[in-house]
Amino acid sequence: MTTANLFDLTGKVAIVTGSSRGIGKAIVEQMAAHGAKVVVSSRKPGPCEAVAGAINEEHGEERAIAVPANISSKDDLQRLVDTTMAKWGQVDIVVCNAASNPYFGPMSGIEDEAFTKILQNNIISNHWLIAMVAPQMRARKDGAVVIVSSIGGLKATDVIGAYNISKAADMQLARNLALEFGRDNVRVNCIAPGLVQTDFARALWENPDILKGATAGSCLKRIGQPDEIAGMAVFLCSKAGGFTTGQTFVIDGGATVV
16 A cells, blocks of 8 residues: 555545634645545535635536535534535545634633533534434444544633633543444544634734744744644545544644643
């Protein structure tokens, strides 16, 4: 087996939530570049269609479709899966990338509604989507699930505590499901990025002084780029990652080792 074949996703179908921008967008682009059929999904149709259209234009064939969905809606997620199945007949890969963080401040000040929204969108919605695709993966004895967590799940904070709690829970969700699905050759893993240059983290990198402070404690002394996270997703969902499950992969420029 050549190195190129190890990362080949030809014939695979991948759903990626939150994939109209940032890390999710990089993941669908890289998976399509490695041969997969991809489903671009986020809340708004326009951005999804733009990303899917650009992928198809680049490759000269239909490798992407746009299926907008709100992850807080179980009906939307079921429609996302059903539309994918109707189009391409199966789901081989699901990447739970979409997340929300509507509150910035100490845990003592968070309202129940905001806390509930974070837990719903960042944990329960992932559980819903995975449960919708897992049966046909397990029946085929093949499949890969990736949950995009965060190094926040490994650290304490006084400003995004609820978000970090949800990201820690995602790591445990991956471990539990890896055990449940492993006998059927379905792999479940987490990626825990550090600071990455996305719109979601704009407040931390747009101001040079804040960026310098945020990266000062890392080994590489810089912010990450979305493609540097997407490469791990390709690895985990390809033959290269065939013996990898239940793990959380930290990609943070060395921020958690110093």
